[in-house]
Each structure stands twice: as structure tokens, then as C-alpha cells.
Amino acid sequence: MNVLPCIQVSLAAADLLDRARAEDDARWPAAMAWERAQAQRTYAARCAVAQAKESVEQGDLSGRNDAPLPSVEQAAAMDLVSAGSEVTLRWRTDPEDAVALVHELAAGGELAVDEILDDAVDAAALTGLLVLQGARTAPDPSTAAELCLSAISHIAIAVSLASADVD
Secondary structure (H helix, E strand, O other), X not given: OOOHHHXXXXXXXXXXXXXXXXXXXXXXXXXXXXXXXXXXXXXHHHHHHHHHHHHHHOOOOOOOOOOOOOOHHHHHHHHHHHHHHHHXXXXXXXXXXXXXXXXXXXXXXXOOHHHHHHHHHHHHHHXXXXXHHHHHOOOOHHHHHHXXXXXXXHHHHHHHHHOOOOO
């Protein structure tokens, strides 16, 4: 098996994604502006999650953990990440169950449907890209092929979630 195409895809994925976003921005400026505004909320949530993880990791490793409890904002951000991951997991086995979960989570008013789906898409796409990255350093071609096949399923789920109409 030739792993060169896998390596090329893993190296070019970020650049291709940026080009696709630029094309979308040129074709649908109003829709892209709305999506960027929505993504800002998701970005802020992810920053809060990163700050929370940093606080926890700075705890004392001698068994005592003096890390502060997450703030309300950080807890909400962690809930969003957790919700997106759970939707992604359920989407694999039962998309209808995943849609029901999205509606259930959004019914509380703390999380928006778009935010949940965006985070689910991000989780699936990131997992696929990380698997492709692992294929680059696989010890043999058969392992690289196996990783590439695994990455396809994650990316397909990301595309499926991105195009899902849960309303």
C-alpha cells in the first residue's frame, strides 16, 4: 500500500479547509458572517474549558488538589463540550436518538442547538484529523491503511452532523 496520499491529505487538510471557508465566504457573505458570530460563542466556551483544564492541571500532584472549582461560565463551557461529544457518540449508532438528545439539551435554554451541533461536528472532525495524523507516523503500511479507514468514518460523521437538519 502507498501511504503517500494519506500523508498528503493529513498535511494539506488545514490548508484545504481554509480555502473552502474562503470560498464559502465569497459565495455567501451574510451566511458566513452569521456563522462566525455563532462560532464566537463556541470559541469563548472553548477558551473557558481550556482555562478550567489548566486550573485543574496546576493542582498539587501529591494527592491534594487545591485547584479552584470551575466558574459558572467554565462549567457551562464544559457542558457544551460534553454535549457535543455525547451527540457525536450517539450519532454513530442512532441518529434519531442523537437528534432527540440535541432537543433535550437545548430545551433547558442553557445551550443552543447550533452550538451543540457545531461542537459535535468539531469533535468528529478533530478526531478524524488526529487519526490521519497518526497514519503519518504508523510503523507499517497496513496500520496506516487501518488508521485512514478509521479517519473516514469520523470525517463522514462530521459531514453528516454539519448537514443535519434537526428542526
